[in-house]
Amino acid sequence: MIKAVLFDVDNVLYSSSHQVEMARRAAVEAMVKEGLEMPVEEAFKRLEELVAKYGSNFNKHFDLLVGSQKRGNRIIAAGIVAYHNTKRTYLKPYNDTLPTITKLKNLGYKIGVITDGLAIKQWEKLIRLGLQDLFDTVVISEEAGAEKPDQKLFQKACSDIGVEPKDCMYIGDRLDTDIIGANRANMVSVRLLRGKYKDQKPSGLQDRPNYEIKRLGEVLEILKEL
Amino acid sequence: MIKAVLFDVDNVLYSSSHQVEMARRAAVEAMVKEGLEMPVEEAFKRLEELVAKYGSNFNKHFDLLVGSQKRGNRIIAAGIVAYHNTKRTYLKPYNDTLPTITKLKNLGYKIGVITDGLAIKQWEKLIRLGLQDLFDTVVISEEAGAEKPDQKLFQKACSDIGVEPKDCMYIGDRLDTDIIGANRANMVSVRLLRGKYKDQKPSGLQDRPNYEIKRLGEVLEILKEL
Numbered sequence: 479m480i481k482a483v484l485f486d487v488d489n490v491l492y493s494s495s496h497q498v499e500m501a502r503r504a505a506v507e508a509m510v511k512e513g514l515e516m517p518v519e520e521a522f523k524r525l526e527e528l529v530a531k532y533g534s535n536f537n538k539h540f541d542l543l544v545g546s547q548k549r550g551n552r553i554i555a556a557g558i559v560a561y562h563n564t565k566r567t568y569l570k571p572y573n574d575t576l577p578t579i580t581k582l583k584n585l586g587y588k589i590g591v592i593t594d595g596l597a598i599k600q601w602e603k604l605i606r607l608g609l610q611d612l613f614d615t616v617v618i619s620e621e622a623g624a625e626k627p628d629q630k631l632f633q634k635a636c637s638d639i640g641v642e643p644k645d646c647m648y649i650g651d652r653l654d655t656d657i658i659g660a661n662r663a664n665m666v667s668v669r670l671l672r673g674k675y676k677d678q679k680p681s682g683l684q685d686r687p688n689y690e691i692k693r694l695g696e697v698l699e700i701l702k703e704l
Numbered sequence: 705m706i707k708a709v710l711f712d713v714d715n716v717l718y719s720s721s722h723q724v725e726m727a728r729r730a731a732v733e734a735m736v737k738e739g740l741e742m743p744v745e746e747a748f749k750r751l752e753e754l755v756a757k758y759g760s761n762f763n764k765h766f767d768l769l770v771g772s773q774k775r776g777n778r779i780i781a782a783g784i785v786a787y788h789n790t791k792r793t794y795l796k797p798y799n800d801t802l803p804t805i806t807k808l809k810n811l812g813y814k815i816g817v818i819t820d821g822l823a824i825k826q827w828e829k830l831i832r833l834g835l836q837d838l839f840d841t842v843v844i845s846e847e848a849g850a851e852k853p854d855q856k857l858f859q860k861a862c863s864d865i866g867v868e869p870k871d872c873m874y875i876g877d878r879l880d881t882d883i884i885g886a887n888r889a890n891m892v893s894v895r896l897l898r899g900k901y902k903d904q905k906p907s908g909l910q911d912r913p914n915y916e917i918k919r920l921g922e923v924l925e926i927l928k929e930l
Contacts, residue, residue, distance in 0.1 A: 551847065552836070555827030601781030610778070621777065 482588035486650035489673030497568035508560035574695040590615040627659030653685040708814035712876035715899030723794035734786035816841040853885030879911040
């Protein structure tokens, strides 16, 4: 019997793909307006390439994009301001995030988070989303010393809340980290079809989710059936 | 005859002392609320000491304050969110900043900035203040390779706008960097008595300002008299 529902953060509690895309577009537009000598679409494409190459937690993407251009620091600063303003505007939970978690808590389920990322950055997101006080456990890869799909993360969440993996449901958006990890951990795996990974195809049994949902609220129906 | 009016940024165009104090207080309160085991006043004092020791552009003050306390990353994240929210709220020009600069421009004066700091950070401030398009030159220490009171900064501003130092007025809040630098550069030096340096006493002729004002708008009266 399911006793705990555990969530991924990005693209599960809020639309991080959309947020990041809008923030990058706003940044690029601001930089071009400020003098970056490149068409907006080309600048956007190059920025995406730089993020793919150096990772999203690298903090010199704009510097590399602008290079040694005249007035470079002013252009970079304009990009940073636009990026952060836009990121903040779009850092809002999905409409059904808070209602779903609230209902689950009222029904007596333990609630938790298992997420990859830098601990302070992931906590910042939860705090800005206003969700930080809702969880019985928050497991973050940097603190756990392992990343999804490593079992350590899933086991840590279980031991924090004192629930067996088979009595946990895990909801994530990625097959190659979330679903494969939850399956291996022997949790009930649920795939939320939102964000940039929604078109991934399972490669076999190991990354096939037990359930697929389009909105978080559908979790309540699955739990009723189980 | 004065042809150009040059400004320091912090505590001259906006109240950086007040902004930073309020942001640090908000951060400390948020961290204590989140579990930092320290009275608010003690935490504030220790934070100020850490800033004095490591400088304001170091980015691990909160980490050092929190140390290895349980739930440390969550506490640090709460501090960062409160800090940035408050900093943004207080990043507003003084009431008379924009009217004064606008009047000076209408009267035909060249307008500029000479400031110490990291180039991208100083540009970010000007952009967030909404003042970035008003200046004929912006000289920032990191780009100029020297800090106030070094003459290089003052000479660079003059050469950018094609005005002799003796025809420039420089307005700053610190005797030991702004006033001494402007005096040595042979500019007309004006001290704005705002922010945390307003109680500094001149040590001699070299750091004695030609004028002292309490509000930026008084510059217009001085220029009328000159």
